[in-house]
Amino acid sequence: MRPSLALSIACSLLLASCGSTQTALSPSAAILAQTQKVAVLSVPVAAEVKFVELILTDKKGAAQTFSAVPADGSAVFQLGKVGNGDFQAAVRAYDASDKKVVLYKGAAPVNLKAGTAATFPALTRVSASVTVNATPTLDKTATFTAKLGETSLPMTVAGGVASVKFADVPTARSLSVTVQGKASDGQPTQTGSATFTLGDGGATVPVTLSEIASCPVVEGAVTAIPAIQGSGAASPLVGQSVTVRGVVTSDLQSGLGGFYVQDAAGDSDPATSDGVFVFTGLGSAAAPQPVAVGDLVQFTGTVKEFKSPATATESATQLDTVSNFVKCAPGLVVKPVEVKAPFNDLERYEGMLVTFPEKLTVTDNFSYGRFGELGLSAGGRLFNPTNGNVSPAPSAAELAARRIILDDRSSRQNPATVAYLEGGTRRTGDTVTGLTGALHFANNAFKVQPTADPVFVNENPRSATPKAVGGTLTVAGANVLNYFTTFGASTDRGASSAYEFGRQKTKVIAALKGLDADIVTLMEVQNNGDAALNDLVAGLNTAYGAETYKAVQTGVIGTDAIKVAIIYKPARVRPVGSFAIDPNPVYSRPPLAQSFQDLGKGGVLTVVANHFKSKGSCPTSGDVDTGQGCWNQLRVQQSQALLSFAQTLKTRVNDQDVLIMGDLNAYGQEDPINTIVAGGYASLNLRIPEADRYSYQFGGLFGYLDHALATTNLNSQVTGITEWHINADEPVFIDYNVEFKNNPNCVGTNCTSPDLYTPDAFRASDHDPVLVGLNLSADTVTEPVTPLSVSATGPDTVTAGQPYTLSVGAGGTPDSLKVNWGDGSAEETLAAGATSAAHTYASAGPVTITVTATRGAETKTATKSVTVNSAPVTGAGRLVISQVYGGGGNTGAPFTNDFIEIFNAGSGPVNLNGYSVQYASATGTSWAVTPLGTVNLAAGQYYLVQGAAGTTVTNAPLPTPDVIGTTNLSGTNGKVALASSTVALTGINPVGGALVDLVGYGSANGFEGNAAPALSNTTAGLRAGNGCTDTNQNGADFAAGAPTPRTTASPANICP
Incomplete structure (x- = not known):
């Protein structure tokens, strides 16, 4: 059976009377005294007291010792064997049972009587003195201060020991004392600390001092970096000369022309930055300082607010005009301050060493190749608010607060080495965590200059093929980014040369072949009849090795320089009826429709290719940007017209299956799309997961401008949709263009960026293509009767x-x-x-x-x-051979065909009727004749004669030639003549008679004066002055350079 409460209390009393530690088992002192008929003494104690000792001394001097563990703020002593009477009581309260530190003491007479409880008077807190002795002391240290708790006292130095005594310090365990020494100008020079236990007998604490890196004392004041930065956007000390001390956190003198320094201790004010940029100059004006990260430096400089560029609205605080530079000590470490999104107030960190602990995503690589910058964002890539990815849509301010720029530690444009590349690219969607560097300000934006190359995670790798969309039929929409087969005219928008066009064509064909769709709607094809379209289809079929695609032949559509087009696989579908174009003048580029029948399942659908008005080229009033880009009202009108046009298409072939494809220049939740959806169409793009729902990047924001919208009837026959991310995620500078790139065909002095072009689909355009899978139901075909x-x-x-x-x-x-x-x-x-x-x-x-x-x-x-x-007759014509190229179709050649270019360098027209160009080998005497056409060649006009095609490789075609011949020219050495007759010339070096001009190149034995340079597969003989220079010296008049064939359609070049 269990023991009774009385028995338990009796056992407790027995233990207490024997001097054992008392545990607080009794409900209260008074009840305990009454129920057990014993004397009880209660001692109130503070919470930190963990053990109490009681000594009772009777009148005869006999002493008994008791102990207790306090509970509920009191130590209760059961004094059963003491007896009644008067006693002298002494109490010591400790912080632990080891009795090393007494916290409280008390002494008082007590009268004890069985059955009653007494309370001991309040105890007194125990304190003692602490003597601190710090060594060694250095001569450069002028003052020492010791800090114990919240109390700081100055120390005195004697015999190499800095000492101070703290009086009346409450006893405690694990007390800490810190000693700091400072030079005469206040900079810390020594420091040390110690931890000790203080009992009631006091303590003497030795502190070992270590040296702190410091700088020589200077005359005058040293200005703290936080004081230079101030709490506002601009320094309160602009224009003043200041002396500064700080630790170098980043040396970017070779790239940015300066380094960053940071106050070692800071001022503990969150509103003021502890770091600053020190400008030492770039180029010939550079005066670099011998710094390394971790150096403590001291110098004098002038406070400036620098704007980059000069037109910027905001400035960066920096120091320049450095003098009296001293490197004081190496090896100091500055801990970076953590910065987390939202990045609303970065001014307080300007110039400081910062770290971003969270994952940041590449959301902007537009200026990556030009400036070496990557836009990063917290919380994943940023989507345009009107794209519909996030609800409610974030504000522009909220999106901006998630952005930060990663720079490449350099202010150079078009850098020869682009930082952070991997596999020739750095795609948006890739991530970096723990980015650390100096916070720089330029171009009205904060940028991180990393102290070490960040480690990226390729979270958005390239996909060699689009995701599967299922179905038995596929339809794609692809923007081919100004596919133009002519170059140089004011209306030409695409490649600027045949060389660039060859690169562009290769990429576009790779993209279309990767889509491998049965029907493809195209945007941004040159509106030059069907010449550009047919060139693209021919190239695509060459890549397939078969006549895989055909184009819907429409000729010129509308008045814009570009048009929409449709190509298809005749083995998979057949056109039903002829194409249809909506003549409504509301369109920027009229839509093109064509009905098709699936040859496999017999289903019919009508595909409509579209390209709505862009968001740019804004007006000053009217249809301005109110949140959905400029011309939104016009795009809504175009949507309304498109709905009407599509309705006529349904009745045309008696089929309800209409698929609207194209670049509608409106994001997913904008008015033009909502208009079409309200008109009975389903947005197929909404089937794509939100994180993947984009086709275009602009200003670091993503969204889909490229749409697929289906009628209700067709929607149920859709098996899938994807946006193949081969373009929007890629850096612009890996495209086909050669501007600013280290490529022989780049013209200018800034051809420094690496040429990362590859002959694949990536960055074939700026829009991602859309691919739709269909499983059409069989239909009865109604052939439309198209009016003549x-x-x-x-x-x-x-x-x-x-x-x-x-x-x-x-x-x-x-x-x-x-x-x-x-x-x-x-x-x-x-x-x-x-x-x-x-x-x-x-x-x-x-x-x-x-x-x-x-x-x-x-x-x-x-x-x-x-x-x-009438043809202007202002003078006499003067025909010359202006360009010769014989490397066509050879390895590395930019063109498939050889060519000869004629130029009228005179002041009047020349009719070419009866003229010819003729060719002979380098040492030959037989001349091959190509007659010229009946054309009045105006002054300053060019005339292109196409020669034979090479057989090694197939490259870009020539611009549409003025006459086509079959002569095969040598790519290195040969002779070309221009004659006023179509009768073949004779001899090694014909002169007089019908000869108008003669050019010998390379090792030719016939020429004017001396031979022009030898040519190659990639170079042509170019007459100086764009054809105007004629000294009758081939060697002086001609130079080898990249071939640039010109025709009668090229801009005239009137010679002076």
């Missing part, structure tokens, strides 16, 4: 003797298409599907061109009025 129509468009004027190009459009598949040029010449019958025709007028005057289309008994005509102007 014809159109004729072209320039309003032409010069006599110059070719005039007429753009011809025909609808309804005419049986025949004829052109009457209106000048009495024979009517010309055009080939089926022709979209243009050319004619050269011999004399001036107004003419009316008539185009006639017939289909059975139907006839439609279109006319175009043209004024033929």
